[in-house]
Amino acid sequence: MGICDGILTSAVQAATESGASRIERIEVSIGELTEVMDDALRFAFEALKEGTMAEGAELVVHYVEARSQCTECGAVFRHDRFDPKCPECGSYVITLVQGRELRIDAIDVE
Numbered sequence: 001m002g003i004c005d006g007i008l009t010s011a012v013q014a015a016t017e018s019g020a021s022r023i024e025r026i027e028v029s030i031g032e033l034t035e036v037m038d039d040a041l042r043f044a045f046e047a048l049k050e051g052t053m054a055e056g057a058e059l060v061v062h063y064v065e066a067r068s069q070c071t072e073c074g075a076v077f078r079h080d081r082f083d084p085k086c087p088e089c090g091s092y093v094i095t096l097v098q099g100r101e102l103r104i105d106a107i108d109v110e
């Protein structure tokens, strides 16, 4: 589970740099289009955090819905992975506004 490994590694690194001894909570934002599965992410987190300074940490995940802007009419709309079509004018010429993010929002340490 590379994504979870990356989150955990970054969190531990940031916590270490700030002189913390323990991570209590990690908050992340994950876009719908990243295809990260919630169950798989949590399972990996539970397994990977063992033996690290994040061993007792809670993982809080904020999912970011997919939104795009139509380049034809300018409408911003929510859509799923399979139907990125403008509901206003029917165009498929769109620019993704959000939905692919994968970032750590906050790390609570002790």
Ligand SMILES: [Zn+2]
Residues within 6 Å of the ligand: 070, 071, 072, 073, 074, 075, 086, 087, 088, 089, 090, 091
């Ligand atoms: Zn449109």
